[in-house]
Amino acid sequence: MRFSVIVHVMPRMGILDPQGKATEAGLHQLGFDRIEKVRIGKQIQFELEAESEQEATEKTEGACKKLLANLIMESYTFEIQALPKG
């Protein structure tokens, strides 16, 4: 089966996110002054071949822990969706 995976990597809570802070200041300057707690992460998309959704989840967990996120400073979540055949 083929799966579509979207991984979201975010700076860990409590870690200073200077990009988010700078962007929030910019938004406030433009008048979006009710926007708060801006944080910037990244989204990584890929497709994955696996026997089952469980295997796809395990493979994605491995990829996140080994490379896609640095757990000292980042956390991750992901969404997996089976792709229709053909």
Add this chain to the structure above:
Amino acid sequence: MNFGVITFPGSNCDQDMVLALRRIGFSAQSLWHQNPDLKGVDCVVLPGGFSYGDYLRSGAIARFAPVMEAVSEFASKGGYVLGICNGFQILTEAGLLPGALLRNASTRFICKNVYIRPEAGLMKQDLPVKAYQIPIAHGEGNYFCDSETLQKLEANSQIWFRYSDEAGNVSPEANPNGSLGNIAGVCNANKNVFGMMPHPERAADAWLNNTDGADILRAFAACLN
């Protein structure tokens, strides 16, 4: 003392380091990221630059270069490893040094001379505790680790340098990038893997009116013997 300096795609301080080490009087040769042969050197240096374009995170891709498996094995057997700037980032990504380097608190790339002070307890005989003027050039040099790790670093004398003012005072004002505890360099628990963000190889020549970096490299080499 025979140094090997790795060139990764995007390294840009590799030849500066080779030249600085040779001028100080050591033997230094280049190593190539795709060749796992460390050529019997006494110390492997990971230089500054932007290995693999700093894609994903600084150092994240370089840690998988073929040479890095050999570096990890070398380090696990007690071999000496030094990472400068991007090299420091690679060593933290590879898990050879504790902590991580976050984006500078100012969000800006900072390229300027700063002062760093070695911590007493590590190389004290060879590197007097005073302020050394060394340039920094990085966008992600904001040292971070959790509080448990920080306690271990302090208890085990693993903090190598802290950012200070010219008089050697470590203060928030002297911290260029937001690093936890003004930390500019650390070593591992076994004290054979070292990393620092400032560039001693860029301050190792009398032509440049600054040889503080040569003092640091010389003291580092002396502690390996």
